[in-house]
Amino acid sequence: MTRHILALDQGTTSTRAIVFDRDGAAVASARRDLTQYYPADGWVEHDAGEIRDHAIAVCREALAGAGLSAADVAAIGITNQRETAVLWDRATGEPVHRAIVWQDRRTAPMCRDLRAAGHEALIRRKTGLLLDPYFSATKVAWMLETAPDLRARAEVGDLCFGTVDSWLLWSLTGGAVHATDATNAGRTLLFDIRTQRWDGDLLALFDIPRALLPEVMDNAADFGVTRPDLLGGAIPITGMAGDQHAAVVGQGCFAPGMIKSTYGTGAFALITMGDTFVESRNRLLTTLAYRLDGRPTYAMEGAIFVAGAAVQWLRDGLGIIDTAADSEALAASVPDTGGCYLVPAFTGLGAPYWDPDARGALLGLTRDTGRAHIARAALEAQGYQTRDLMEAMTADSGTAPVSLRVDGGLVANDWACQFLADVLDVTVERPAVIETTALGAAWLAGLRVGLYKSLDDLAGRWRPDRAFTPAMAATDRERLYAGWTAAVGRVITSGR
Numbered sequence: 229m230t231r232h233i234l235a236l237d238q239g240t241t242s243t244r245a246i247v248f249d250r251d252g253a254a255v256a257s258a259r260r261d262l263t264q265y266y267p268a269d270g271w272v273e274h275d276a277g278e279i280r281d282h283a284i285a286v287c288r289e290a291l292a293g294a295g296l297s298a299a300d301v302a303a304i305g306i307t308n309q310r311e312t313a314v315l316w317d318r319a320t321g322e323p324v325h326r327a328i329v330w331q332d333r334r335t336a337p338m339c340r341d342l343r344a345a346g347h348e349a350l351i352r353r354k355t356g357l358l359l360d361p362y363f364s365a366t367k368v369a370w371m372l373e374t375a376p377d378l379r380a381r382a383e384v385g386d387l388c389f390g391t392v393d394s395w396l397l398w399s400l401t402g403g404a405v406h407a408t409d410a411t412n413a414g415r416t417l418l419f420d421i422r423t424q425r426w427d428g429d430l431l432a433l434f435d436i437p438r439a440l441l442p443e444v445m446d447n448a449a450d451f452g453v454t455r456p457d458l459l460g461g462a463i464p465i466t467g468m469a470g471d472q473h474a475a476v477v478g479q480g481c482f483a484p485g486m487i488k489s490t491y492g493t494g495a496f497a498l499i500t501m502g503d504t505f506v507e508s509r510n511r512l513l514t515t516l517a518y519r520l521d522g523r524p525t526y527a528m529e530g531a532i533f534v535a536g537a538a539v540q541w542l543r544d545g546l547g548i549i550d551t552a553a554d555s556e557a558l559a560a561s562v563p564d565t566g567g568c569y570l571v572p573a574f575t576g577l578g579a580p581y582w583d584p585d586a587r588g589a590l591l592g593l594t595r596d597t598g599r600a601h602i603a604r605a606a607l608e609a610q611g612y613q614t615r616d617l618m619e620a621m622t623a624d625s626g627t628a629p630v631s632l633r634v635d636g637g638l639v640a641n642d643w644a645c646q647f648l649a650d651v652l653d654v655t656v657e658r659p660a661v662i663e664t665t666a667l668g669a670a671w672l673a674g675l676r677v678g679l680y681k682s683l684d685d686l687a688g689r690w691r692p693d694r695a696f697t698p699a700m701a702a703t704d705r706e707r708l709y710a711g712w713t714a715a716v717g718r719v720i721t722s723g724r
């Protein structure tokens with residue numbers, strides 16, 4: 229039996245393919261950067277055709293790099309940026325609009341109107357989410373209004389909607405399968421995560437035709453096989469999950485109370501809760517951790533919209549560093565920020581504030597503030613934003629976290645990991661495989677084809693790289709965090 233798995237990780241800024249062996253070692257990988265379109269303030273779009281083409285190209289390159297043919301691959305696992313909405317023509321398989329990305333804020337007025345009309349309680353009860361432009365439903369509604377014939381074509385079943393997983397599945401199977409998985413469906417605002425069904429009331433609320441929707445499957449399932457000419461043979465696709473949910477799996481966070489936080493473009497912390505839906509009282513989201521054998525496991529999630537993107541801004545916007553990795557030495561070159569705080573609300577604030585109209589601020593500047601202080605403030609902001617989420621998680625779950633498993637591009641930064649441990653006052657654990665999102669997708673795919681026996685089997689495979697233990701005095705920790713809270717207070721417009 230072949231023992232390799234191909235993981236396809238389609239993220240906000242890049243598309244990666246990684247070939248894992250059964251022991252979770254990355255044998256080969258390939259990546260392409262994705263073009264970002266910013267047609268107006270607060271708008272973010274992707275070309276779904278480019279996403280498809282890059283996905284096929286990186287899969288081919290990774291297989292070639294590993295010296296493997298399609299027959300050597302047991303299964304493919306797909307994981308993806310969530311919420312981003314794609315609309316395509318069922319007959320031609322071509323997108324009919326640019327994909328509207330999760331970061332896009334254009335539907336903020338629509339969300340405000342629906343909230344003012346009192347619809348948020350229903351949404352919270354069924355989906356665990358909030359009325360925010362972040363989620364897919366208002367993006368789809370917006371697309372359907374952009375061209376006169378789109379709605380009519382959607383109603384007769386000529387169009388397909390999907391999140392990026394669904395679009396990739398459709399593309400890789402040559403248009404044979406229109407399906408999604410429960411974690412991605414659960415981020416659309418159209419799927420009831422208690423009943424595990426698309427919901428008629430929600431479809432009516434957002435005026436979305438049911439004929440657009442994909443079938444919803446477990447995270448480990450027989451999704452389909454690749455069209456043979458694409459990767460040199462038919463490979464089964466047996467794992468699929470939104471990237472944050474795949475990271476929960478890749479971090480082995482199966483036991484209630486375990487927390488993972490992924491620091492990519494944004495940052496997303498999920499605490500595994502168990503098999504019961506619990507509504508947050510502290511403006512977190514209730515979401516699916518994963519669904520296996522038809523049984524959902526729930527999580528609470530805090531979403532931060534700008535994490536690594538703040539470091540990108542230091543590099544590309546301010547030009548004070550040449551590479552993201554330079555932020556580490558620069559931040560460590562000063563003993564503190566000199567009272568400076570960066571609130572990186574470039575595209576509004578996510579949990580627990582949910583303020584789409586807030587914008588970023590650099591506060592507490594003096595004549596002595598220099599580039600090192602600003603770089604340090606950008607990294608410290610990741611710690612403070614995570615602390616905001618931890619406070620809410622502690623209040624919701626009734627227990628303070630003892631440890632936090634981290635991953636994503638930003639956690640290559642040791643200084644940032646140590647600050648995180650200091651400001652949270654918890655041990656921060658970094659795994660040996662930092663690509664936990666891709667690993668999680670590979671594990672889900674491998675679970676289905678029998679390479680792994682159970683979640684316990686997977687949990688036992690998680691390996692640490694380094695643990696960062698808190699070393700900051702409590703008085704310093706609380707003083708710094710109080711300064712952050714005051715800084716956020718200066719940028720909030722509405723809050724909730």
Ligand SMILES: Nc1ncnc2c1ncn2[C@@H]1O[C@H](COP(=O)(O)OP(=O)(O)O)[C@@H](O)[C@H]1O
Pocket residue numbers: 239240241242491492493494535536537538539540552553554555556636637638639640641
């Ligand atoms: N050493 C580093 N220190 C700080 N930030 C970093 C470092 N390396 C990468 N990053 C940041 O991590 C992000 C990339 O992480 P990644 O997990 O690839 O993101 P995504 O999946 O969202 O595309 C970028 O925003 C980059 O600025």
Ligand SMILES: O=P(O)(O)OC[C@H](O)CO
Pocket residue numbers: 238239240241308309310311330470471472492493494
């Ligand atoms: O592409 P990432 O890693 O920034 O993740 C995007 C999230 O899934 C958005 O909810």
